[in-house]
Amino acid sequence: PFFLYLPHTAVHLPLVPGKNFKGSSKGGAYGDWVQEIDWSMGELFKAIKAEGIDEHTLVLFTSDNGSAREKQGSNLPLRGRKGRTDEGGMRVPCIVRWPGRVPAGSSSRALTCTMDLLPTVAAISGGKVSKTPLIDGKNIWPILSGKSKDHPREAFFYYQMDQLQAIRSGDWKLFVAMDSKKRNWGNPEGKKALALYNLAKDIHEDNNLAAENPGIVKQLLAHAENAREDLGDVGRPGKGQRKAGWVKKASPRLLSR
Structure with a gap:
């Protein structure tokens, strides 16, 4: 058995596609680099098949966040960009392939996240995830294998640094409400009112339905309070927060070419 984690530097700034891919797309340097990623994934599949392990290998392709701005890809029809808690900043594709194990051509709208990868891979390989410290991820193999369509979690929390900004449960x-909304870059935004969206019908988060759905708002605010109790919020430590780890004796290394 083997495990390969391959985090492409592409398409992060600076945009420097290989010379064989410059001008290969209609999307400028960003599009050219996407083409190169596509090629590199093809090379991986060739190697897997050449080794005769294609049907025994799970391949999972995803991203860490949405694109940063217009010249570096588009998040449409989602609102927002990298560094924001709008769907365009947080929601990304996840493509999974395992011949004979993951139904080809299938799709899922279940609410999953990269925290789910550890417990999922552990479950597939026959391992177990330690209960202490608590791992927030869920085993989503039943979803990937087509045996379940249910959301693996009751609620998902959108944090910007230490600030809880949004909660999702199902399609809601x-x-x-925030006195000051934090941003990844630049000064905080001003005061923000409570806003409720139905993502199944309004994926761009345009139509605030909070006034028409007080029961849904109350339910989600209860989830928010649970998150603050466990994970914290601005000026409020959570009971489940763990202190950052520190290396007791640092041993720096310089990399040279």
Whole structure:
């Protein structure tokens, strides 16, 4: 058995596609680099097949966040960009392939996240995830294998640094009221009112339905309070928060070419 984690530097800034891919797309340097990623994935599949392990290998392709701005890809029809808690900043594709194990051509709208990868891979390989410290991810193999369509979690929390900004449960997403909304870059935004969206019908988060759905708002606010109790919020430590780890004796290394 083997495990390969391959985090492409592409398409992060600076945009430097290989010379064989410059001008290969209609999307400028960004599009050219996407073409190169596609090629590199093809090379991986060739190697897997050449080794005769294609049907015994799970391949999972995803991203860490949405694109940063217009010249570096598009998040449409989602609102927002990298560094924000709008769907365009957080929601990304996840493509999974395992011949004979993952139904080809299938799709799922279940709410999953990269935290789910550890417990999922552990379950597939016959391992177990330690209960202490608590792992927030869920085993989503029943979803990937087509045996379940249910959301693996009751609620998902959108944090910007230490600030809880939104909660999702099912198709409902609630932005909590904020006196000042933090941003990844630049000064915080001003005061923000409570806003509720139905992502199944309004994926761009345009139509605030909070006034028409007080029961849904109340339910999501209860989830928000649970998150604050466990994970914290601005100026409020959570009971489940773990202190950052530190290396007791640092041993720096310099890399040279």
